Every structure is written in C-alpha cells, then in structure tokens.
Amino acid sequence: MSKKIVVPSYLAAMDRAEADPSAARFWVGLDVGYKNTAVCVLDCDGAIVHQVSMKSSATEIGRYLRKNFKSHVTLIGIESGGLTPHLTTKLRAQGFQVVVLDARQVHRVLSVKRNKTDTNDARGIAEITRTGREYLTEVYVKSNLCFEIRAYLTMRDRLVKQRRETEAMIRGLVRVYGGRIEGGTETAASYRSRAIDQMCLIADTEGVDLRPRVLPLLDLCEGFYVEANRIERELELLAASNPVCRRFMEIPGVGTITAVSFYSAIEDPTRFRHVDDVAAYLGLTPRVYQSGESLTHGGISKMGNQLTRTHLVGAATVMLSNTRSFSTLKDWGLKLSKRIGFNKAKVALARKLAIIMFSLWRDGTHFMAKAADVPAHRALMQSRLPA
Template sequence: MTKKISNPEILAVRAAAEADPARGRVWVGLDVGMKSTAVCVLDGDGKVVHQCAMKTHPTEIGRYLAKNFTSNVAAVGMETGAMSVHLSGGLRRLGYQVAVMDALQVHRVLSLKRNKTDTNDARGIAEITRTGRDYLTEVYVKTAACYEVRAQLIMRHRLVQQRVANENMIRGLLRVYGGQVEAGAKSAATYRTRVVEQLLQIQDRDGINMRPRIVPVLDLCERLQADADRIEAELEALAAANPICRRFMAVPGIGAITALSFFTAIEEPSRFRRADDVAAYLGLTPRVYQSGESLVHGRISKMGNRLTRTHLVTAATVMLSATKTFSSLKDWGLRLAKKIGFNKARIAVARKLAIILFGMWRDGTHFQFKTETVEPHRQMMQAAHV
C-alpha cells in the first residue's frame, strides 16, 4: 500500500486544483522497468511536484495517482517497451489519459542529459508529455485480442524458422560425408525419408553410423512442423470467420497468414489519414535525405512491424512468380522487374499490396483485377452504403 505523501508541493497542487482545476493539473512521466518504475510528476510550470519509484503495475501506479493527485492528472506518458501495453491498458481502464511514445524518438531527446538515470528519464518523459507530444510520434496501442492473434503469428513464424534451421544444419552435416539431401521437401516426413536414405548410404559406403545423432533432430523437426501446422489451422479458421480477411484473401498471393498479419498490424484504419501512410508505417517506402541542393532516395526504411512486412513481400513474390491469374498489379510488377530486377520489383508490389488492402478495408470494396474497374466499383460501393 502506498504511503500518503504530504509534502508542500503536493499540498500546493491540491490547493490550486480546488481554486481552479486548470491550474492544478499535473503531468506524469514513467520510466518503466521490468520490476520497478520511476515516476515523475510535473505541474503546469514544469516544476517537479514529486518523484518516486514503485512496483511496475498499473494498480500500484493508479493508487498512487488517485491518492495524491485525485482527478488532476492531465496525461501519463511512457515510451514503448515490453511492459508498455500492460501498463497503458491498465491505466486507461482506471480512467487516465495515457500517451505511449516511440522509444527511439524519446531516447534521442533524453540523450541530451549528461547523466542517464531512471529519475532523469522519468522527468524527461514527463516534460515531453507536458510540452512535446506534438513533435514526437504517439504510438497506437492495440487491443488484447489483436495481440493474441499476433502472438500466434509470431509463434508459428518461430517454429517454422527453427525447423528450417535444423534441416539446414542436417544438410550441412551430411555434406561432410558426401551426402546430399534432395531439395523441395514440403513436409518433415518427406525430409526425414530423404535424410535416412543418405544416412544409410553413408553407413554402407564409409561405415559411419550417424543415425543416433541425426534421428533425434529429425524427431524435433517433425514436432516443430506439427505445432506450426496446428497454429496455422487455427489462424486459417480465424481468417475465414473475419469478413475483412476474407476480402483480403481474394487478392492473388494473399493467404490467411498474410491477411491476419496485415489486419492485426493496422487494426484501426481510421488512424491513417492517407493510404500511402500505411506503406510508410510498415517500412516499405524509401528513406529520403535532403540537405540544400541534394535529395537522395535510399533503401526502404524497414520501420514498423518486420513480420507483416515479410508476409507482404512473400505475398508479392507469390503473385509475381506462382500465380497464373492475370491482374493489372501483376502485369505492372512483371514489367517493373524487367527494368529494375525482381527483388526491387517485389518490394514495390508489396508496397502496392499494402495500399490496396488498406483501400479495400477503408472503402469496403473488393479486389479488382483490372485497373479500369477500380473507380466504378468504389463508386458503386459508396452508393450502396448511402
């Protein structure tokens, strides 16, 4: 239980709030750690009202604010991090306005201080919350249901990565003894059969029995694929039950995984003013450096969610190389590939896919295979909703 604080600064803020609520407002900065959080409270003039440290839990912080500052808290600021989702959600449920700011931008501001301490960081975050929120990017915190789906996507991705890494390790070990595993195995069972054949050949040829060392790794690969397949089946069911994801999956190259990945990365389309902002949000637009007469366009920024960006690039690759359905987007991508190369072209197509998916979501439209039918279809859908 937080002890009651009766220092002169807090009493002065309370007295000012009773006379004029606008004068008694305070801004709170949180430097969040895994176990403890440094708290700094500033008044309207930027003076420190109180500083302390407490357990990293929204109930503890909310109890402290409610006991000492009643309803005078204008905003609570923190930077993005592992605990920011839990803390911001809990404080918002308690009725506080919470601003979660980009950690990289906050770090650049806080680095102006000579000494980096939790107390200094909390005061800097409180000052940013009071005066600098218009200059820094405030991060949108997604819902718990959205993070649950994201967790499934991440777990499936990690399981697939681990299986592929183990299979590549086995390939490398067998090459030492002249074994070559045929590529193109789509299942762990098929891969296992090919590896066992190579192990038997090595034993017959060189008298080396590697099965006691390799077979346990093959068993692990099968378990990893079984777990990944189970999660993928759950995700496919979720995508099939979501009408927006079903419309996404009508786009050539877009499957359940990519549809859910994009849906959960955006979650709320109204927070984007333009469709082009979505491509920048996912790191699919080139960096720009301008100084004086020089203007340089670099590689894509790779900001935002890396997993969703990977899914979109994979979908673009499938559209360009594996789908047989004609579309103006695919035709444009293939023509671009002849000019600038396939790798750059698929990034450009991934950027277009992000914009198209967002437009379909925002306008309630469906994917159009020909460019000339896009605008008539959008007008028809708008008229239907009037």
Template sequence: MKHYVGLDVSLKETAICVVDENGVVIREGKTFSEPEAIVAWLNESGLPLAKVGIEIGGLARWLYGELRAAGLHAVCIDPRRLRGVTRTMPIKTDRNDARAIAQVMRVGWYTVVHIKGDVSQELRMLLNNRKTLLIKQIDIENEIRGVLRVFGLKLSGRISQVTFEQQTNELTDGHPRLAAMLRPMLVARAALREQYGVLHKMVLEIVRREPTCQRLMTIPGVGALTAITFLTTIDDPDRFQRSRDVGAHLGLTPRKYASG
C-alpha cells in the same frame, strides 16, 4: 494547474515522476509494475493529472489499457524521439528517464504510438508464434544438412517436408554413430513441424471466418497469410486520414523518396 506524469516501466518496478505545467518536479518515486500499484501511487498525490506518458515496451500495452480503464489519460509514446532528450543526460537512470518522459508530456514533444485492440494483438502473437516454429524447424534442417555434408552425405535435389526425415535416415543407414547423433534432431524437427501445423490450422480457421480476409483474398496474389497479416497490421482503418498513408506506414514510399 495541470500536472503531467512520466512512467519508466521495467519488469519489477516503475519509476514515476510528476511535474507541473511549469516543469517543476512535484513528486517522484517507485512502485511495483502493476496497474493497481501505479494508480494507487498517483491517487495518493491528489493532483489533477492531465496526461500519463508511457514509453512503448513489453508491459506498456497492458498498462496502457489498465490505466485507461482506471480513468487516467494514458499515452504510449515512441521511444525514438525520446532518445533525443535522454541522450543529453549525463547519467541515465530510471528516475531520470521518468523525468524526461514527464517533461516531454508537458511540452508535447512526443509521437503517439497506436495501441492495437486485443483481437489484433492476439492475431499478431499467433502469427509470430507460427513464424518462430517455422524458423526453428528450418534451422534444424539446415544444421542436419551441414552435418551430413561434413561426411560427404548430400541431401540433393528438391526434398519435401514429408520425405526429409526418410532421406536423412537412408543416407545415415551405414553410419550408426552419425544416425544416433541426428536422431534427437529429427525428433525435435518432427515436434516443431507438428505444432507448427496446429498454429497454421488456427490461422486458416480464423481466415475462413473473417469477412475482411475473404474480401482481401479476392485480390490476385493475396493468400490467407497475407490477408490476415494485413488485417492485424492495419487494425483500425480510421487511424489513417488518407488511403495513401497506409503505404508509408508499411514502409512503401515512392522511389524518388526512398533511402535505398
């Protein structure tokens, strides 16, 4: 008889439920959210496990790889379809969520989430970190502009990243208290800009070494950032049966089917 496992993963503990092919709960409990602890808990049952379901989340990608390496048929599933099951529960707990995941693994009512390779995930983190530093830098600049505007001081015209601090200091030259308040903001902005440059340089170095990015950049209008973003988004081209599926995956649908 086949058995199916549902894992509801949280930061410290993971709720586990094992059901048979008839939907009967055979064993359930909790263990630490570590691959070794989960594998040991499952091995204690001595049951043949057909599939192990994990709802995609913060630790899911890491656990998925480790469970696969341990010989378990782990599957990451889309939480949106799972919500249709858990929404009917009178009480939502980790235990009940694990039961729901085990049941959908049994009946096959789930959507598999593609887990990207380590290289693609590292590139995605690099792009996200770069974007975060850039957004924080822009937030500080907008805050400084707003503070200056309150006192009638305007950073008007097109101001480059290099001259932003210089022009701010010139405007606050006759306002020592205001200049003292803005100095920490300018220092923080300079630090963000410096570290953003470090990450941006890493992106450009990767693009120079990546032949796929170089090929994509031969397309008019495609630069380094677009090329590497497309590369890490697609990850494995073989997971798309047809080339037109890529557009739908990226949310680019024909106008007559668009929602807005």
C-alpha cells in the same frame, strides 16, 4: 505508497490547486522497468511535484495517482516497450488519459542529458507529455485480440525458422561424410525419409552410423512442422470468419498468413489519413535525406512491423512468379521487374499491395483484376451504404 506525502513541493502544489482550480493539472511520466517503474509528476509550470519508484503494476500506479492527486491528472506519458500495452490498457480502464510515445524518439530526446537514470528519464517523459507531444510519434495500442494474433504469427514464424535451421544443420553433418540430402522437401516426413536414406548409405560405405545422433534432431523437426501446421489451421479459421480477411484473400498471391498479418498490424483503418501512410507505416517507402542542395532517396526505411512487411513481400513474390491469373497489378509488377530487376520490383509491388489492401478495407470494396473496373465497383459499393 501507503504513507502520506509530506514533500514541500507536493504540499505547495496541492494548496495551489485548491486555491486556483485552473492550476489543478498534473502531468505524469512513467519510465517502466521489468520490476520497478519510476514516476514523475509535474505541475502546469513544469515544476516537479513528486518523484517516486514503485512496482510495475497498473494497480499500484493507479492507486498512487488517485490517492495523492485525485482527479487532477491531465495526462500520463509512457514510452513503448514490453509492458506498455498491459499498463496502458489497465490505466485507461481506471479512467486515466494515457499517451504512448515511440521509445526510439524518446531516447533521442533524453540522450541530451548528461546522466541517464530512471528518475531523469521519468522526468523527461513527463516534460515531453506536457509540452512536446506534437513533435514525437504517438504509438497506437492494439486490442488483446490483435496481440493474440501477433503472438500466433510470431510463434509460427519462429517454428518455421527453427525447422529450417535444424534441417540445414543436418545437411551439414551428412555432407561431411559425402552424403547429400536433396532440397525441395515440403513436409518433415519427406525430409526425414531422404535423411535416413543418406545415413544408411553412409553407414554402408563409410562405416559411420549417424542415426543415433541425427534421429532426435529429425524428431525435433517433425515437432516444429506439426506445431506450425496447427497454428496455421487456427489462423485459417480466424481468417475464414473475418470478412475483411476474406476480401484480402481475393487478391492473387495473398494467403491466410498475409491477410491476418496485415489485419492485425493495422486493426483500425481510420487512424490513417491517407492510403500512402500505410506503406510508410510498414517501412515500405524510401528513405529521404535532404540537406542544402543534396537530395538522396535511399532504400526502404524498414520501419514498423518487420513480420508483416516480410509477409507482404512474400505475397508480392508469389504474385509475380507463381500466379497464373491476369491482373493489372501483376502486369505492372512484371513490367517493372524488367526495368529495375525482380528484387526491387517485388518490394514496390508489396508497397502497392499494402495500399490496395488498405483501400479495400476502408471502402468495403473487393479486388478488381482490371484497374478500369475499380471506379465503377467503388461507386456501386458506396451506393449500397445506408444514408
């Protein structure tokens, strides 16, 4: 955008801004694409001042806004997406006020338009930023540290899934010839040993040697296992150095992965007004549909971060089935499982875990096995806080 803007709407808006300082306010909507971003600028009356398409670069966008609109940019609106965290962080570093909107909600608002184009989307986002932010959910942009932790968690999860899928494929290949690879293997080495034994047995009885085709797959499984363990060790070091994660891991069933996952999903506990909001944020609360006389409570919403929700449900499963230490929380979950079933009980317990972990974080307290000890412990910890 090295050329000077000579569009009449832009020139009229700038003349008006110079004559009336109260009118020197502009709202910007960005429809971000992988290569290019559509930019729409509106004035205080909602009229289009200028529209342009440029590279999806925070430097280019910031230079365009500073050169043509000086310090009159009131707010920049952008919908959530892959490039959103990077662009938002860089634009905020340049001094711009940026709000990130939920892409699903923005899509529903913009779907009322007959023609969907990048230009129309940018204008719709600018209009939402100017007048309708109170009706849409603003997305919190996490720090680079949290994104790094999430990347580690995602990589580990994908490696574990790929290892399990590859092992299941090998089981299927061996089963065709009557071989059986028993389950229950915790390491890639033990699975490899069982698989080779079965392939040797098939070679002796059926005269078919599967080893040239299967051994590379076993090497691949071992590589997945080694890399996943390396990531787990790094996450363990991170959790050990974080006092909040250490308090999380005092809860029976909550390990390193769940603690780090919950910490990186929330990052800032002050952005939630009520403790129950955390469970809704992670999609662990039931959906509600009400219309007229009908009121239906469905399954959990499954909104928010799926990986963290899975980790919490896994921690609840471990607490109910594998832990031996007594706690009021576990006792509540076991009684609930007898009444509504184990699967529903573990999800309800995961919701409780999210609320308890958030409370420990917010209040600076530790996990108490007995619920009766919680008020006294909370009062003690609050009394130690500096006045």
